[in-house]
Amino acid sequence: MPAHIAGSLHAAPSPVWLPYPDDVNALMPSLWSANVTKGDDGVLRIAGHPVTALAEQYGTPMYVLDVADFRARAAEFARAFSTAFERVGPGARGYYAGKAFLCTAAAGWIAEADLGLDCCSLGELMIARRAGFDPALVGLHGNNKSDAEIAFALDWGIGRIVIDSFDEIPRVAAAAADRGTTARVMLRVTVGVEAHTHDFIATAHEDQKFGLSLQGGDAAAAAAQIIDAPSLELIGLHSHIGSQIFDKAGFEVAAGRIIGLRAEIERTHGVSLPEVDLGGGFGIQYTSQDTPTPFGEIAEQLADVVGKACAEHGSEVPFVSFEPGRAIAGPAMFTLYRVGTVKPVDTGSGVRCYVSVDGGMSDNIRTALYDADYSCTLANRTSPEDPVVVRVVGKHCESGDIIVRDEYLPADIAAGDLVAVPGTGAYCRPLASNYNHVPRPGVLAVDGEDVRWAIRPESYQDMFATDPGFAPVHENGE
Incomplete structure (x- = not known):
């Protein structure tokens, strides 16, 4: 294609569908799993566990799975469709689409729901x-x-x-x-x-x-x-x-x-x-x-x-x-990232604020692949600053490495902050890759007081195990 001068296509104003938030620190509950909350301190919690503590103990990026929410959605689907179709015929059954998200633990939860x-x-x-x-x-x-x-x-x-x-x-x-x-x-x-x-x-x-x-x-x-x-x-x-x-x-x-x-x-x-x-x-x-x-x-x-x-x-x-696949797994999980850089960019018709996090299209390629839209929230603190439209992007060597195309975050978003993206339970971990030789994140399953890996994070040893030129390596890559 011939080169062209960047114009209105690359402008930075917020999209017409994106509502200006009354409170940029608040959650929209319908986007999050049932056991995710945010306190007055602005810290996101899942089943009472602050994500600040989870990030400190388990690292970022990571997928965080609300087990009770997943199981409740599976049971609700099974019950609703069985009841409705018994009214008109012999009944119905859901077959959970494993391609959305699957591991041995999830398969067990699906079986328990009679799917x-x-x-x-x-x-x-x-x-x-x-x-x-x-x-x-x-x-x-x-x-x-x-x-x-x-x-x-x-x-x-x-x-x-x-x-x-x-x-x-x-x-x-x-x-x-x-x-x-x-x-x-x-x-x-x-x-x-x-x-x-x-x-x-x-x-x-x-x-x-x-x-x-x-x-x-x-x-x-x-x-x-x-x-x-x-x-x-x-x-x-x-x-x-x-x-x-x-x-x-x-x-x-x-x-x-x-x-x-x-x-x-x-x-x-x-x-x-x-x-x-x-x-x-x-x-x-x-x-x-x-x-x-x-x-x-x-x-x-x-x-x-x-x-x-x-x-x-x-x-x-x-x-x-x-x-059903996405309808059960999708809302039950969010992805937790840590901010690395914040870069205001003058597009010529407005300033777009790029917030770069420690993951990207290797853990969520849906934005690049399907033009998918996501939301996000500042997850580690509250902020008194006004909302600004940001673009949350990844660390990969691609201009299309976008996680959240447009969302409001506080104007003081900074390196070291935590950002959480809801609705990532379906097709994110299954489509994850090792692009740029980045290990895939794990899935942390939170079920009340019980916190454990449903899928552990991929190590460099895991990633390089198929390369005959590599002897076993330490976690730091040496």
Whole structure:
């Protein structure tokens, strides 16, 4: 591209959606987990533990997980959807999307909430088995499953494998036949619904890698092949329309289309498909502009949607499954950083204040990848100063290394301060990298008085272990 003179695109005024705070030291409770508070001293606390003490003992950056909040959200989702769908049919179950955030401890909490677990890789399956998860409540997803993943799933006896392409049908069938077993499978259908979300996380329009097209007839043809395979049992159809969705309209259209295809397959082949999976994508509140729907309300809405669609097609209401991930993990965690530098920059049309912290796109790439918006707060003290718009950035060698694009912090924000970013429980640790050879932060799980690592911080020894040129190194890198 030709060079250009920086102009209004790089100006510094606050965005129109960002409200001027009445009190820059106060929290917006809806952005934070249930057990996070801020006292008159301005210190952020989780379950009564001041983050100043946590930072001193455990270091920064780190993800801080509110265990009670995570477990409560999982239980609430399970209860709300089961209750709502028992009103119209045989019920519903959530399958927690492990890609959002997964470790052995989290898998245990999900199992306790009576949710299933949706896995997308051999690593996620291994975590689930190590955690003692019931394999009957585990599913394997993915558009390019390896032979090792299919073998692991069948040998463990998981409850469902989601078929994503014609190529997978004979592979899964042959692997099941070799083991003398029948694989329970679902068929992922591309229903042609474009959710109102970022293009990279909208997954049900035609031009993308997931599923088999409803409109083009591929889904019906794939269903016929599965039904004809003796070692496969088609238990239902699967749809997923995207992520960070606030509008039920997409689910309504998707449910109508998937229920219609189900009715067509049942009539044509004389089979019963007892289950439909409508995926996940339920949005959470990252900033004051997000308006998520409570679990109970959205469950009732979607139960009505499915009941209506089945009535229109003259079919029985199926057991319905959903795949919450972000909606459970996202609000339950925040990331704690320490400020290193503060740099006011005159853009020519205003001054932008860059606040650099000791993490960045290696622990939260969502802002760079998805144009995601986050909020933040000064976490170690109160300030009498007026609010100023800041941009919280990381330490990496990229101009796009932005964590919080625009937020108000006190004008005296300075090196050594702690800044906390809420809503980082989903897709931050799983997408974390070693960019610039920076170790990935740990996940500190706080559960009342109990404080321990759910995932310990990565050491330099961990990071360099795959490089044959490195002998074991000390923590200081020597």
